[in-house]
Amino acid sequence: MTMDTNLADLRRVLGDLETGQAGPDISAILAAAKLRPHRSAGIALARLAQGQLWQICAGAAIMLAGTAVWSSQLGAMGLLFASGVLLHLFGAVMIASGVMIRMLALRIDLAGPVLETQLRMARVERIAAFEGWVLGMGWCFLWIPAGAALFYLLSGFDLFSLGGSGLWIGCNVTVGVLIIAVLRWVRDMAAESGNVGLAQAIDGALTGQRVRDASAALAEIHTFAA
Amino acid sequence: MNDTASNLPPGSQGIDAFAEAIGNHAGILRKVAATYCSTEHDRADLIQDILVQLLAARGSYDPQRPLSTWMYRLALNVAISQVRSRYRQARVLVPIEDGHLEVAGPGADHEGRQERALLDRAMHGLDPLNRAIMLLYLDGYSQAQIGEIVGISASNAGTKITRIKQQLRSAIGLSVNQEF
Numbered sequence: 001m002t003m004d005t006n007l008a009d010l011r012r013v014l015g016d017l018e019t020g021q022a023g024p025d026i027s028a029i030l031a032a033a034k035l036r037p038h039r040s041a042g043i044a045l046a047r048l049a050q051g052q053l054w055q056i057c058a059g060a061a062i063m064l065a066g067t068a069v070w071s072s073q074l075g076a077m078g079l080l081f082a083s084g085v086l087l088h089l090f091g092a093v094m095i096a097s098g099v100m101i102r103m104l105a106l107r108i109d110l111a112g113p114v115l116e117t118q119l120r121m122a123r124v125e126r127i128a129a130f131e132g133w134v135l136g137m138g139w140c141f142l143w144i145p146a147g148a149a150l151f152y153l154l155s156g157f158d159l160f161s162l163g164g165s166g167l168w169i170g171c172n173v174t175v176g177v178l179i180i181a182v183l184r185w186v187r188d189m190a191a192e193s194g195n196v197g198l199a200q201a202i203d204g205a206l207t208g209q210r211v212r213d214a215s216a217a218l219a220e221i222h223t224f225a226a
Numbered sequence: 227m228n229d230t231a232s233n234l235p236p237g238s239q240g241i242d243a244f245a246e247a248i249g250n251h252a253g254i255l256r257k258v259a260a261t262y263c264s265t266e267h268d269r270a271d272l273i274q275d276i277l278v279q280l281l282a283a284r285g286s287y288d289p290q291r292p293l294s295t296w297m298y299r300l301a302l303n304v305a306i307s308q309v310r311s312r313y314r315q316a317r318v319l320v321p322i323e324d325g326h327l328e329v330a331g332p333g334a335d336h337e338g339r340q341e342r343a344l345l346d347r348a349m350h351g352l353d354p355l356n357r358a359i360m361l362l363y364l365d366g367y368s369q370a371q372i373g374e375i376v377g378i379s380a381s382n383a384g385t386k387i388t389r390i391k392q393q394l395r396s397a398i399g400l401s402v403n404q405e406f
Binding site for chain 2: 007009010011013014017018019027029030044045109110111112113114115116117118121217220221224225
């Protein structure tokens with residue numbers, strides 16, 4: 001390839017693509033697309049909106065479970081009652097943020113001006129990334145309340161009655177810290193054994209890599225717009 | 227070629243008639259795919275995603291407006307979204323050599339392949355939004371049209387084209403003499 005390329009060469013390449021002398025056969029792909037017009041496209045926005053639907057359903061189930069627990073404990077407002085309230089609130093946050101992000105994602109017009117559309121997409125993706133990180137980290141400290149509430153719903157037995165409040169709160173914090181420590185250890189092991197994908201996935205989950213990526217994309221668009 | 231789909235009833239285009247109108251502008255899809263994807267597989271995937279979105283959004287198309295502008299906007303938005311998503315998944319940029327020799331398709335001659343590799347090489351160093359500007363510029367769109375598609379002023383589009391050409395000149399030895 002010469003180092004002295006003329007823009008006319010590049011235009012000739014595009015000309016070949018215009019006339020169909022190069023590139024994929026569009027008619028075959030178009031025929032396939034017509035057969036399944038409602039297929040969810042593989043774009044991040046469609047996946048994001050779909051993911052929020054699952055989050056809303058999960059949030060509703062968690063909120064209902066939380067409500068069932070705290071409403072049965074109105075006479076004894078101990079740790080089980082608090083667990084029910086925590087789950088109720090967590091489910092409500094999942095639903096609210098899921099509805100908000102889904103609405104924002106669905107309102108984006110892909111046929112709008114590119115800069116404006118990309119800006120809106122990047123903002124929604126950053127909000128979703130932050131929400132995902134906060135909710136994900138929140139679960140590290142909700143295992144015991146969630147487990148005790150689920151156990152109560154299934155068996156009617158209050159696990160918290162086996163020990164004092166201080167013991168359970170201490171266990172909860174300890175388990176949360178342990179989960180993070182174990183994830184870090186697995187991440188280090190994966191990195192040492194050359195499993196870069198796993199190491200990066202855990203690293204991303206722990207440090208909010210998606211939030212940083214989304215922020216970087218937003219910054220890039222702002223720089224372009226400036 | 228008629229650049230509008232004014233023979234279609236506004237807001238309720240039949241899928242077959244609309245697909246035919248899109249097919250008349252299939253070059254746009256090939257160009258966008260060649261600009262944003264390095265491999266044959268990725269290009270076919272991207273074109274399919276764009277087509278699905280085009281067909282799904284056909285109700286919002288105003289037949290009095292140029293179809294090519296509407297198609298370019300949607301195609302570029304889907305392509306940029308896909309590029310960012312792939313980058314996040316890979317966490318690394320696709321190596322410049324990866325798949326470049328397949329760009330022209332299996333039946334293409336050696337010269338054709340080299341020319342397609344040229345396009346890849348020119349676009350590779352540009353961020354997704356500047357790639358869009360460069361693609362539209364190479365496709366013969368005016369600064370005003372580029373501004374309309376991208377959503378910036380015509381003068382801003384002109385400034386960005388100048389900067390991109392300077393960037394390409396230093397990066398790949400692009401010659402901008404004669405016609406430019």
